[in-house]
Amino acid sequence: MVRIRKFLGAVAVVLAVTVGATGCGSRGGTATPEAAANPSESLVGISMPTQTSERWIADGGNVEKSLKGLGYKTDLQFANDDIPTQVSQIENMLTKGAKALIVAAIDGTTLTDVLAKAKEQNVKVIAYDRLINGTPNVDFYTTFDNYTVGVQQATSLLTGLGLVDASGKKVEGKGPFNVELFAGSPDDNNANFFWTGAMDTLKPYLDAGTLKVPSGQTKFEQAAILRWQAPVAQKRMEDILTAAYSSGTKLDGVLSPYDGLSIGIISALTSTGGYAKGDLPVVTGQDAEKGSVKSIIAGEQYSTIFKDTRQLGSQAVKMVDALLKGQEPEVNDTKTYNNKVKVVPAYLLKSLIITAENYKKELIDSGYYTDADVK
Numbered sequence: 001m002v003r004i005r006k007f008l009g010a011v012a013v014v015l016a017v018t019v020g021a022t023g024c025g026s027r028g029g030t031a032t033p034e035a036a037a038n039p040s041e042s043l044v045g046i047s048m049p050t051q052t053s054e055r056w057i058a059d060g061g062n063v064e065k066s067l068k069g070l071g072y073k074t075d076l077q078f079a080n081d082d083i084p085t086q087v088s089q090i091e092n093m094l095t096k097g098a099k100a101l102i103v104a105a106i107d108g109t110t111l112t113d114v115l116a117k118a119k120e121q122n123v124k125v126i127a128y129d130r131l132i133n134g135t136p137n138v139d140f141y142t143t144f145d146n147y148t149v150g151v152q153q154a155t156s157l158l159t160g161l162g163l164v165d166a167s168g169k170k171v172e173g174k175g176p177f178n179v180e181l182f183a184g185s186p187d188d189n190n191a192n193f194f195w196t197g198a199m200d201t202l203k204p205y206l207d208a209g210t211l212k213v214p215s216g217q218t219k220f221e222q223a224a225i226l227r228w229q230a231p232v233a234q235k236r237m238e239d240i241l242t243a244a245y246s247s248g249t250k251l252d253g254v255l256s257p258y259d260g261l262s263i264g265i266i267s268a269l270t271s272t273g274g275y276a277k278g279d280l281p282v283v284t285g286q287d288a289e290k291g292s293v294k295s296i297i298a299g300e301q302y303s304t305i306f307k308d309t310r311q312l313g314s315q316a317v318k319m320v321d322a323l324l325k326g327q328e329p330e331v332n333d334t335k336t337y338n339n340k341v342k343v344v345p346a347y348l349l350k351s352l353i354i355t356a357e358n359y360k361k362e363l364i365d366s367g368y369y370t371d372a373d374v375k
Contacts, residue, residue, distance in 0.1 A: 039071035042324055045093030046076040047086060047103045049130075053228075053260060055287045055309065056104065059128070062313035063102060070321055081227050083110050090114045094121060100320045104128040106227075107187040108339075111135065124323040126316050131189040133339040140329050141337055141346040142315045144307045146190045149351050150197020150257070153284045156303035156353045157253050160282030163205065175210035177252040179281075180240055182233060182265065183223040184257045189339075194257045194286075195220050202255070214244040214251075225261055234264035238272040245273065253282040259292035261285075262301050288354055288363060293374045296356050306352045306362055315347050 044067050048060040056078065064076045075093050079086035083106050091114055093101060101123060105111055108131055115137040118125055125132070127141040158164045161177050181198075184191030205211040206218075217223060217240070225233045233256070245251055251273065256262040262285040269275040269283075277300050285292050285304035295301040319329040331345040338344075352362055363369045 039321075039324075040073070042099045043073045043075060043093070043097055044320055045090065045096075045098040045101045045103075046074060047090055047093070047101065047105075048076070048078045049086070049104050049106045050081045051078045052081065053287075054289050054291075059104065059309050059313060062310055063128075063316055066313055066317040067320070070317070072320075079106055081106055083107050087111065087114050091117070094118055094123065098123055099324055100124040100126070102126045102128050102316050102320060103132060105130045105132050108133040108189050109187065112137075124320065126319050126323075127344065128316050129190070129312060131337050131339055131344065133189060134341060135339065136341045138339065138344055139323065140319050140331065141344045142312060142319060143190070143337075143346060143348060144312070144351045145348045146193035147197040149286065149305050149307070150194040150199075151201050152197075152305050152351060152353050153194065153255060153257060153286065153303075154198040154201035156305075156355070157255050157282055157284050158201070158205070159353075159355075160284075160302040161253050163210065175205075176212050177210065178214050178250060179211050179253040179255065180215055180237070180251065181213060181218060181223045181255045182225060182236070182257060182261055183220050184261075185226050185228050186221070186224045187226070188228070191224065191257065192220070195223070198255055198257070214249055215240045216244075228258050228260055230260045230264035232264075233261040234268045237265045237268035241268060241273045251275075251281045254284070256284050257286055259285040259287050259289040259301075259304055262292055262304075263295070266295065266300055288368075290369065290373055293354070293359055293363060293369070296354070296359060297374060299356070303353055303355045306354045306368075307349070308351075308366075308368065310368070311349050315349065319347070 046060055046063050048056045050056055060076050064074045067074050075096060077089040079089055086106050094117055101118060111132055112135045115125055115135050119137040125138045127138050129143045131141055132138045155168060162171060162174050164170050183195045202211060254265055256265055262283050265283055269280055270277060280300055282302045285301055288304045288306040292301050292304050322329040331347050333346040333348050337346050354362055364371055
């Protein structure tokens with residue numbers, strides 16, 4: 001009986017160790033060599049929305065370079081803001097045997113079917129900067145703190161108008177100021193976060209009458225610009241100027257959520273609005289695109305929000321590398337980004353307000369741009 005007990009005890013120990021090791025692997029710990037993908041044999045698909053924005057070209061290039069640096073094969077595609085094209089490109093990546101996908105969606109609600117195919121093939125999916133909605137088949141998300149980006153855009157507008165100082169402290173006795181509001185594309189989940197952050201920041205000033213919107217267009221649906229298109233923003237600004245400012249009312253500021261829109265808005269101001277380039281309203285932006293940085297230096301656009309896409313690309317690559325090696329990617333947010341089916345675990349990065357005062361330190365000295373890039 002003693003020998004039987006010892007034998008059974010030994011078996012129990014072996015079983016416990018085996019189960020414990022299996023449990024560790026399922027939680028995403030360090031993979032066994034058999035479970036880990038060989039980078040040289042693994043294809044990663046990179047799906048970017050468009051080449052009409054220098055930002056997305058840079059993102060795609062950064063991600064591809066980093067993946068290749070780790071030994072992965074890559075398939076980088078740009079969909080030129082056409083949803084069927086993006087779906088077709090992702091399908092082709094799956095046909096080629098992609099092990100993982102990094103996707104910056106044109107419309108975050110249109111990829112359900114193709115990502116179901118990815119799931120069937122056990123392909124890992126990273127949503128890149130734009131949340132993919134309506135599907136359980138997105139594994140992780142990397143982006144910036146998009147609500148904070150909206151807060152920063154509104155804060156820079158208030159700073160430019162002299163309503164808050166450089167430290168963000170409210171300054172009394174100014175205003176009222178006339179402003180107009182622009183929002184991003186309604187099919188981009190981030191646009192809602194930008195808008196909410198900005199409007200939460202501006203609401204006390206709007207309620208107090210310190211800020212006025214002469215067009216009366218204060219709802220997201222009225223301010224939204226489909227696909228973030230500069231010509232559409234320019235036309236909307238021209239229409240607003242004609243309808244609400246033709247009697248000589250002065251426009252003091254424009255909340256713009258993206259540099260491409262800002263360029264269109266400024267074009268409308270200098271043509272239809274008759275504003276001189278050296279005497280423009282305060283115009284905000286986002287993405288620190290070269291054209292807008294040049295505009296800021298020239299005293300035209302007031303500000304932009306710098307989102308260091310080098311960091312974003314690096315985080316996406318780290319996530320893919322971890323997943324393909326059977327490990328759990330690092331995240332710092334597990335509550336915010338509900339895609340209507342699940343809360344997608346995310347890693348959020350920080351952004352910065354850029355003006356003529358700090359562009360050199362943040363953009364040039366950091367190596368993001370050279371002096372020649374913005375001259």
